[in-house]
Amino acid sequence: MIKDKKVNGEVKETNSKIDAIKELIFGENIQAYNSEFESVKSDILSKKNELEQLINDIRKELLTSIDNLSTDLNIRITDLEDAMNSKLDTLDSKKVDRKLLSNLFIKLGEKISDQ
Template identity: 30%
Template sequence: MEKNSENKQPVVENHKIDDRIAAVRDLIFGENMQQYSTEFADVYDQIKTLKDQTNKNLSESVTNLENKLADLESLMEHKFQDLNDDLDKRLADLDDEKADRKKLGKALEKIALMLQE
């Protein structure tokens, strides 16, 4: 029984000491601590605002890039279709009985140059 009362007594004394230390700390630093708390709250709000703005900008940039890639893909498909149509037209112009290799070669060279552009 004596052990229980001995264990409780230091806990009560430590609590009183902690309260005294907290009171002295509040007297010395109380006003500064409130100012620091306010400044930290402002900094956290600014960080949150910047994070939200950055996420929004990133989302807009991704959407913009996706749109530009889709436009480029459409342009490339159109260009390939035009080249394919040109090749079909030139092949149709060649004589069915005898293919003129020089004309075919020149047509293919022209297509190759157009692809390089």
């Protein structure tokens, strides 16, 4: 343990003497290392910020794409329902052609599964 020493009526810390000696011996190297560490730290923080911004941009693009796809899918399903209703309206009101109706349902199922 390093203790404080009293010299000429003043208390001087031994730690400060050791720090002064370190600075004399290793001063330039320590400053160079500190400078390099700060440069690397700054570069890492800059890259981190760039990556966070890129992630946010991609998230926005994905959400927009999902919205567009959902809208497109809803439009296609509505068009398909309209087409099916139109075909059903053209059928004879007394008797529905089961084969035609089953083909329409099969086509509807295939279009839905393709989406």
